[in-house]
Amino acid sequence: MIDDNTDPNLGQVLINRYRLAELIGQGSMGKVYRAEDQLLGGVTVAVKFLAQTLLSEKMKMRFAHEARTGAQLGQRSLHIVRVLDYGVHRNEAPFYVMEYMEGKNLSDVIAAQPLGINQFLRLMRHMCLGLECAHQGIKIDGKHCQVIHRDIKPSNAFVISDPSLGTLAKVLDFGIAQFLSDTTESNQTGSFMGTLAYCSPEQIAGKDLDNRSDIYSLGITMFEVLTGHIPIQAETNSIGSWYHAHRAQVPKTFTxxxxxxxxxxxxxxLIM
Known part of the structure; x- marks a missing residue:
């Protein structure tokens, strides 16, 4: 929960259906609200808005891609957050509606202490199943496209307790995903997007990527989830320093x- 009673969006109803009840998350890309689906009797959902500062046509298109990706992948995998609806509020701000999940992101879970082996194996298997689904691809405009997440890290996995299935991990945030197909043009924007500590060197260098880049980021995530530390550390928090570290530094060992x-x-x- 975020203490923000002055938020003008609270109480508004989107497309005559979703009433915004509480701000539950925000970042540079936008805000996430807990909302009530009035058409379905008040069922709780989550609504993500694209930030006002990012309302360019390019970013709106990327946001729509994110929604479409989440809708297709979430339908196919239990381990990817499901997108349920998409719309535009007052002809300007795009949003999409997701399943509402009560739990914590994996980064918050391991902040207290790293995971034990059994819990590690369970949650990492879930992340792997979610990523496998993405890497198998989706249909975009009639073309089959592999989806590369490009921002795998502990904070982009969400851990919930399901009444019937137990503890589950779900992959979040396909906002900077890259879509690959035999005919697609490079999706690089010319500016770096990702999280430097987890990125493959080829991603930092702006090169064409495939699923191996996500697997590299997953390896770093696994190391951190078990130890509370990342295996590679740059001298400074610059793109050049992190590129050199990922490309040339020998990763620290578990020992x-x-x-x-x-x-x-x-x-x-496996992890190393």
């Missing part, structure tokens, strides 16, 4: 970072 951690050799080899 160096968490000498008391005991994990199977096969898991160590």
């Amino acid at each position: 160096q970072v968490a000498p008391r951690l005991q994990i199977p050799a096969s898991l160590n080899d």
Whole structure:
């Protein structure tokens, strides 16, 4: 919950259906609200708005792609957040409606302490299943396109407790995803998008990517989830410094970072 009683959007009803009840998240890309679906008797949903500062045609198109990706992938995988609807408020601000989830992102979960092996294996398997679904691709304008997430990190996995299925992890935020097909043109924008500590060197360099870039980011995520530390550290928080670190630095080992951690050799080899 975010304390923001002055938000003018609270109480508004979108497309005669979704009443905004509470601001629950915000960042540079926009805001997320808890809302009530009045058409379905007040069922709780989440609504994500694109930030007012990003209302260019290019960003609106990217936002619509994000919604469409979430709708298709969320229908196919339990481990990707489901997008349920899309619209434009007052002919200007685009939004999309998601399933409402009560839980924490994985970054907050491990802030207290790293995961134990059993919980690690369960949640990482869920992330892998979600990513596998994305990498298998979706249909966009009649073309089959592989989806590369490009921002895999602990804060983009959400952990919930499902009454029937137990603890689940879901992949979030396909906002900067890249869509690949045999005929598609490069989707690079000329400016870096991603999170430097988790990015593959080819992503930082602006090169064409495939699913291996997400797998690299997943490896760093796995290391951090088990130890509370990332295996690579740049000297400064600049693009050049992080590029050099990812490309040339020897990653720290589990023994160096968490000498008391005991994990199977096969898991160590998999992550490294």
